[in-house]
Amino acid sequence: MKQKRIQIAATSLAFATALTATPALADGTASGTLIQNTATATYSSGSTTETVQSNTVVVKVDQLLNVATTALSNTPAAATTTAATVLTYQVTNTGNGADTFHLTADPNVTGNGFNGTIQSVVVDTNGNGVYDPGVDSVITNGAASPAIAADGSLKVFVLVNLPANFSDTQTSQVRLTAASVTGTGTPGSVFAGKGTGGVDAVVGASTAQANALESLIAALASVSLTKSATIADPFGGNTPVPGAIVTYTLVAHTTGTGTADSVHVTDGIPAATTYQPGTLTLNGAPLSDATDSDAGIAGASGIDVSLGNIAAGAADKTVTFKVKIN
Missing domain, CATH: 2.60.40.740 (Immunoglobulin-like)
Known part of the structure; x- marks a missing residue:
């Protein structure tokens, strides 16, 4: 009886892509990427060598929803009665596809010496990292941000007014929460067809929402x-x-x-x-x-x-x- 020797080789487009100079995204391969794989089998039968290929399997990468919110000040901002205090945050889309985020500023934080009043939430339109009145875009508290690309960041300014009653040196915190407009929830939750390009959107480890606290101190x-x-x-x-x-x-x-x-x-x-x-x-x-x-x-x-x-x-x-x- 003749013996048959079979050798199987697989080529992976995803592996080949990983060898290129394209930088990796925060949560891996970009949403909508097609990962294609075809296997090859080579075998000998007597004096004949044969090669056959499998069908090609195509996997389209779903969108992972993740976000990080960061407070950019290490010390409390001085708050006075003459002008609103500007608090600065950074919202980073750590998912693998473009997304928008509801931006909600909340001055009612446990432990506050006083609770300020939110005057406005502002996005850094010109990207210079500094609040520019009349230039940067004011949005309604809780409204959606502009689209942020995967790995992209957006500076957000929250303008806070002092309340009627407070004392010098009292401190307060304001919480900014960024929540994916696509959806939030338990990690692994799926929003069918809601991702970029119609792929499924899957909630990542951040639950697709994150918050950070900035502080202010009454300086009177x-x-x-x-x-x-x-x-x-x-x-x-x-x-x-x-x-x-x-x-x-x-x-x-x-x-x-x-x-x-x-x-x-x-x-x-x-x-x-x-x-x-x-x-x-x-x-x-x-x-x-x-x-x-x-x-x-x-x-x-x-x-x-x-x-x-x-x-x-x-x-x-x-x-x-x-x-x-x-």
């Missing part, structure tokens, strides 16, 4: 104003008689951790007195009474001195002026 400043008076009478004493000069001193003191913006000190000229022209000073430096480029204005009705923005803990600002008792 409080200004106290103390007023005092000294009197110099015409006789070299300090009695408040007609003709005596009263020097008023106003001291602005700032506390807290933030900045007091656009601080103005105003004071009226008391009845039965007359303002003494040219006596207005700020931190010992004279100010003109006229409306001009310096910080002060003074006249018969009163004084107005602009102290500008004062950081908490900065040196006190002292304003003085003089009046004469009529």
Whole structure:
């Protein structure tokens, strides 16, 4: 009886593709890729060598739904009452096909000292990583992002306003959740025909949704104003008689951790007195009474001195002026 020797060889298109320079996706082969495989059998029968091929098996790769959300700040963002606080996140499509994601910002996080108010959710339209008002696109909280390619990332800005009641140095967190518009659920859940190109979409290990927390801290400043008076009478004493000069001193003191913006000190000229022209000073430096480029204005009705923005803990600002008792 003649013996037959059979040798079987298989060629894999997927293996050949893996040897190319194409980079691998976060979750492997791209959605919709066709993996084709044909086997070859070679055998000898007597003096004859024969070769036959199997049918070709084609597998179309399904879409794996995965996402990662990352907080991009290592320290809490300073929150003030003058402008919304901008928190920055990154949403990365770690699946193997393009996808869109519902972006939901939630300020109600357990342990918060206060819960802020979400002003808006903004996507980084120009891709520069910086919030640009009027340029970057505002979306409704919970709405879908633009499509993100496999392995692609999108910066997301969440603008938060402080509530009515809070204290300096109180902290808070805001959670941003990105959830696949295609579907979320237990890993391995299948959404038939919902993937790119009509393939099935399969929920990956992330459950097709992920969240991250960014922090903010209330950075506020409080200004106290103390007023005092000294009197110099015409006789070299300090009695408040007609003709005596009263020097008023106003001291602005700032506390807290933030900045007091656009601080103005105003004071009226008391009845039965007359303002003494040219006596207005700020931190010992004279100010003109006229409306001009310096910080002060003074006249018969009163004084107005602009102290500008004062950081908490900065040196006190002292304003003085003089009046004469009529």
